[in-house]
Amino acid sequence: MQKMKLFWLSCLLSLTAAAAPKKSVPPGFVTTRGTEFELDGSPFAFVGANSYWLPLLTSLDDVESTFQQMSLQGVKVFRTWGFNAINGSELAGALESNLTYYQVWNNGDWTLNEGPQGLERLDNVLHLASKYDIRVILTFTNNWQGMELYVDHITPGASFHDVFYTDPNMIASYQRYVKTIVNRYKSSSTIFAWELMNEARCLGDLPASPACVPGSGTLAKWYKEQSDFVRSLDPFHMITTGGEGHFYWKDPAFASDYNFNGQAGEDFDFDLTLPNLDFAVYHMYPQTWYPQLDFPGSNFSIEAWGLEWIDYHAAAATKAGKPLLLEEFGLLGPSFYAENKTTIYPSWVNRALETNHAILPWQFGALGLSESGGNRLIKYADALIDGASPNDGERKFVPFARLIG
Numbered sequence: 584m585q586k587m588k589l590f591w592l593s594c595l596l597s598l599t600a601a602a603a604p605k606k607s608v609p610p611g612f613v614t615t616r617g618t619e620f621e622l623d624g625s626p627f628a629f630v631g632a633n634s635y636w637l638p639l640l641t642s643l644d645d646v647e648s649t650f651q652q653m654s655l656q657g658v659k660v661f662r663t664w665g666f667n668a669i670n671g672s673e674l675a676g677a678l679e680s681n682l683t684y685y686q687v688w689n690n691g692d693w694t695l696n697e698g699p700q701g702l703e704r705l706d707n708v709l710h711l712a713s714k715y716d717i718r719v720i721l722t723f724t725n726n727w728q729g730m731e732l733y734v735d736h737i738t739p740g741a742s743f744h745d746v747f748y749t750d751p752n753m754i755a756s757y758q759r760y761v762k763t764i765v766n767r768y769k770s771s772s773t774i775f776a777w778e779l780m781n782e783a784r785c786l787g788d789l790p791a792s793p794a795c796v797p798g799s800g801t802l803a804k805w806y807k808e809q810s811d812f813v814r815s816l817d818p819f820h821m822i823t824t825g826g827e828g829h830f831y832w833k834d835p836a837f838a839s840d841y842n843f844n845g846q847a848g849e850d851f852d853f854d855l856t857l858p859n860l861d862f863a864v865y866h867m868y869p870q871t872w873y874p875q876l877d878f879p880g881s882n883f884s885i886e887a888w889g890l891e892w893i894d895y896h897a898a899a900a901t902k903a904g905k906p907l908l909l910e911e912f913g914l915l916g917p918s919f920y921a922e923n924k925t926t927i928y929p930s931w932v933n934r935a936l937e938t939n940h941a942i943l944p945w946q947f948g949a950l951g952l953s954e955s956g957g958n959r960l961i962k963y964a965d966a967l968i969d970g971a972s973p974n975d976g977e978r979k980f981v982p983f984a985r986l987i988g
């Protein structure tokens with residue numbers, strides 16, 4: 584039912600949207616038309632999944648069986664990390680544990696690993712994605728334990744996270760990596776879109792400086808510069824931020840709310856106007872964002888908050904005339920929160936589908952993985968346990984079939 588509804592909504596919107604002049608892309612490349620995604624001239628509506636752990640697997644059979652499961656469940660787009668970096672002191676351990684790594688940092692610079700523990704693994708993931716007709720969103724770095732490696736190595740002893748967005752050496756180093764990844768895969772229609780950074784914020788493991796504050800436009804400037812850079816390398820693939828979708832609203836009612844007051848760094852409405860950001864993305868984790876309000880008996884409703892967050896983003900994307908993807912969401916559980924996740928997920932998903940979204944829950948879970956007998960540490964604390972993919976802390980597997988079905 585949801586799919587039919589989405590389909591008819593798509594038809595209506597493509598009739599009414601002003602036919603924006605759009606560069607024509609090669610056959611098989613997904614592109615945008617107004618507020619829709621489009622593939623070979625037809626609307627492309629989808630439900631997909633996240634899986635940061637897939638390129639960390641060492642067994643091609645396990646990667647393939649995961650794509651088989653995704654395909655059976657109707658996944659058409661999947662999002663994963665296009666980065667995995669270590670520093671030189673971790674190399675010996677990485678070799679011993681068969682860890683996947685693409686960059687090794689030493690003395691302020693990184694070297695690329697294109698070998699069997701390196702980009703060959705990402706090549707394999709993209710190859711198998713293509714076999715199952717699943718397209719891939721690749722993210723170039725991460726606000727959490729990703730860009731901090733650039734900061735630590737290029738400006739040792741830095742006290743602020745946001746130096747990443749403004750230091751010319753940092754930008755050059757990031758762009759050198761982006762160029763490596765884009766040039767490697769830019770002819771492939773399996774790439775759905777490039778993503779500049781997962782969850783860019785003014786702060787990360789380090790705090791934000793006084794130069795990254797509401798109104799400074801630090802992130803918007805970085806988004807513009809990097810999306811223009813990617814576009815200069817690749818005229819055809821879509822580009823998006825990877826951000827959480829924070830707003831910068833001046834309404835005093837939101838003045839103390841981190842998701843709305845611009846303090847995080849993003850300005851969702853403005854960022855959407857940048858010419859080389861092709862569609863909008865945002866994330867949704869109300870429990871972790873409002874821990875002080877979320878306790879049994881609280882008057883804070885996780886469900887209602889999520890529905891509003893969905894509506895606000897839908898309105899902004901409609902205004903900007905660009906497609907919209909709710910690209911991460913999830914609930915912790917079970918037991919210590921007042922509301923029941925089996926009712927909240929369908930409520931959120933229905934609202935997202937009714938308001939013309941594509942959606943990617945966090946995250947896809949696989950069972951029956953066989954490598955190393957089904958038990959292996961794949962990165963730091965993330966492990967395969969009895970054949971199950973990493974559980975990402977307390978965030979349990981999304982009941983995926985139910986979301987799509």
Ligand SMILES: *[C@@H]1O[C@H](CO)[C@@H](O)[C@H](O)[C@H]1NC(C)=O
Binds near residue numbers: 641
């Ligand atoms: C390491 O991973 C590769 C696949 O990338 C695999 O062929 C090899 O057997 C693995 N080595 C060990 C010691 O598990």
Ligand SMILES: *[C@@H]1O[C@H](CO)[C@@H](O)[C@H](O)[C@H]1NC(C)=O
Binds near residue numbers: 670736
């Ligand atoms: C290397 O990485 C580890 C683990 O992420 C970190 O604790 C350490 O500080 C890093 N070393 C340098 C020189 O950045």
Ligand SMILES: *[C@@H]1O[C@H](CO)[C@@H](O)[C@H](O)[C@H]1NC(C)=O
Binds near residue numbers: 882
């Ligand atoms: C909900 O609870 C908070 C404190 O926990 C209180 O400040 C607020 O006024 C309450 N809102 C309503 C509508 O009862």
Ligand SMILES: *[C@@H]1O[C@H](CO)[C@@H](O)[C@H](O)[C@H]1NC(C)=O
Binds near residue numbers: 926
């Ligand atoms: C949660 O919802 C399910 C389905 O509606 C219901 O069967 C279950 O009893 C609910 N659990 C709680 C703790 O309310």
